[in-house]
Amino acid sequence: MSQEPDWDDLRIFLAVARGESLSGAARALKLDPATVGRRIARLEEALATALFLRSPQGYRLTAAGQRLMPSAEAAEQAVAGAASLGAPEGALTGSLRIGAPDGCANYLLPQVCAALCDAHPGLDIQIVALPRVFNLSKREADMAIAVSPPEAGRLTVQKLTDYRLSLAAHRDYLAARPPIRAVAGLGGHRVIGYIPDMIFDKELDYLSEIGAETVPLASNSVSVQLNLVRAGAGIAIVHDFALPFAPGVVRVLPEQFALRRAFYLIRHADDRRSARLNRLAEALAQGIRQEVARLEAAGVADA
Numbered sequence: 001m002s003q004e005p006d007w008d009d010l011r012i013f014l015a016v017a018r019g020e021s022l023s024g025a026a027r028a029l030k031l032d033p034a035t036v037g038r039r040i041a042r043l044e045e046a047l048a049t050a051l052f053l054r055s056p057q058g059y060r061l062t063a064a065g066q067r068l069m070p071s072a073e074a075a076e077q078a079v080a081g082a083a084s085l086g087a088p089e090g091a092l093t094g095s096l097r098i099g100a101p102d103g104c105a106n107y108l109l110p111q112v113c114a115a116l117c118d119a120h121p122g123l124d125i126q127i128v129a130l131p132r133v134f135n136l137s138k139r140e141a142d143m144a145i146a147v148s149p150p151e152a153g154r155l156t157v158q159k160l161t162d163y164r165l166s167l168a169a170h171r172d173y174l175a176a177r178p179p180i181r182a183v184a185g186l187g188g189h190r191v192i193g194y195i196p197d198m199i200f201d202k203e204l205d206y207l208s209e210i211g212a213e214t215v216p217l218a219s220n221s222v223s224v225q226l227n228l229v230r231a232g233a234g235i236a237i238v239h240d241f242a243l244p245f246a247p248g249v250v251r252v253l254p255e256q257f258a259l260r261r262a263f264y265l266i267r268h269a270d271d272r273r274s275a276r277l278n279r280l281a282e283a284l285a286q287g288i289r290q291e292v293a294r295l296e297a298a299g300v301a302d303a
Contacts, residue, residue, distance in 0.1 A: 007079055009043045010072040013051065016040055017069060018140070020058040070270065077274045093122035096280055099141035101201075103222035104263060104288075105129030107242045107295070109145075112287035119283075143281060144266045145288070147203040154269040158281070161289045164296060165206070165259040167252040168238040170229060174252070180235075183210055183257050190234030192217045192225050203261055206237045210257070241295035263288060 005013070015025035016036065026033040044051050051065035061069070100109055105127050113125045128141055149157045167183075180186065193215040199205050207213065217233055219225050222242070229236050230246050237259065243249060265285055271277045 005043055005046065007075055009039065009046075010068075010075050012036055012039045013043060013065075013068065014072050014076060016052065016059055017061055017065065017072075020060065022059070073268075073270055074273075077271075077277075092116075092120040092276065092280060092283070094276070095124040095126065096143075097126040097128060097141045098284070099128045099130065099144035101145070101147060101222070102129045103239050103242065104145050106223050107239065107245055108288055108291050112284065112291050115287060116283055142267075142271070142277065143284070146264050146266050147201050147261055149264050150266060156267045156269055156272060158265040158267075158285060160263040160265050160285050161292050162260055162262050163292050164240040165237050165261065166240055166243075166254055167210070167235060167257050168229060168243065168246075168249050169235040169252055170232045170248050171250055172248065173229075173232040173234065174250070180252055183253060186210055186212070186235065190217060191215045192219075192228045192234045192236035194218060194225075195220050206259065209237070209259060240300070241292050244295050244298045263292075 012025065012029065012031075015028050016022065019025045019028060022033040022036045022040075025031075026036045029036065040052065047064070047068075049064040050062050051068060052059040053062055098109065098113075106129065109127050113127060117123055117125060145160070149159075167186075169189075174180070177189065180189070191210070191212050193207055193212070194204060195218045196205075196207070196214070198220040207215065217228055219228070222239065225236050226238055226242055226246055226249070228234065229238060229249055235252060238246075238249070240251075243251070265281060265288075267277070267281060
C-alpha cells in the first residue's frame with residue numbers, strides 16, 4: 001500500500017527532478033549523494049512506483065514522477081508561504097533565484113536586488129547570469145528575464161520595459177581616428193560584437209543592423225564587449241543603460257542610429273497561485289523599469 005510523502009521527501013524529489021542527477025541534487029541540498037539516492041529509493045518504495053528513469057546521462061522523470069511534480073511544487077509554495085507568516089506584515093521573505101542575460105544581470109539587477117533586500121531583510125536573492133535561455137520547468141530559476149517572449153511551455157510572460165542600444169566607442173578611440181559621419185562609414189573601424197554561433201536569441205543579432213557580416217573582436221558576454229570598448233579596442237552596439245558604468249565611452253551617431261529591444265519576465269504558469277511570488281514579480285518589474293529609465297537618462301546626460 002502506498003503512503004503519502006511528507007515535505008522532506010518531496011523536497012528531495014524536486015531537487016533530483018530539477019538537477020537530473022543525485023550529485024546535482026546533493027549539492028543543492030547540502031547532502032551526500034548516497035543519502036539522496038537512499039531517500040529517493042525510500043520514496044519510490046513508499047509510493048509503490050518508480051519516479052525516475054536511471055541512465056548514465058542522469059535521472060529523468062517517469063510518467064508517475066511527472067504526475068507528482070505539480071503536487072510537490074504546490075507543497076513547496078505552501079511551505080514558503082508558511083515560513084513568511086512570522087515576518088512583519090507586508091514583508092517578503094525566503095529565497096528567490098532570478099535568471100537573466102548578463103547585460104541585465106550586471107547593470108540592472110544589482111541595484112534592483114539591493115533595494116529589494118533593503119526593503120525586505122528576510123529576503124535572500126540569487127542572480128544567475130548566463131548567456132542562454134533558462135529552463136524554468138527544471139527550476140533553474142524561480143523567474144527569468146529574457147529579451148524575447150518564449151513560444152512554448154507552461155509559462156507566463158510579462159513585458160517589463162523597452163530599452164535602447166546605441167553605437168558607442170571610447171573617446172580615446174574616436175580621437176585617434178577620422179570622424180564618423182554615417183553608419184556606412186564604419187567599414188574602416190574595428191567592430192566589436194557577439195560570437196555569431198553563440199547568439200542564443202535572435203534579438204541579440206545586431207550585426208545586420210549596421211551592415212557587418214563579421215567582427216574582428218567578439219564575445220558571448222555583453223560585459224566583455226563593453227570592457228573591450230572601454231579599452232579603446234573598437235566600436236560596438238551597447239546598452240544605453242550600461243553607459244554610466246563605462247566612463248569615457250560615448251554614443252556614436254545617436255541621431256542616425258538606435259535600436260530598441262524589450263525585457264520580459266518569464267515565470268512558471270503554476271506560480272500564479274503564489275501570492276508571495278506574485279508580489280516578488282511585481283516588485284522586480286517595478287524596480288527594473290525604474291532602473292532602466294534612470295540609467296538611460298544618466299547616460300544621455302553624461303554624453
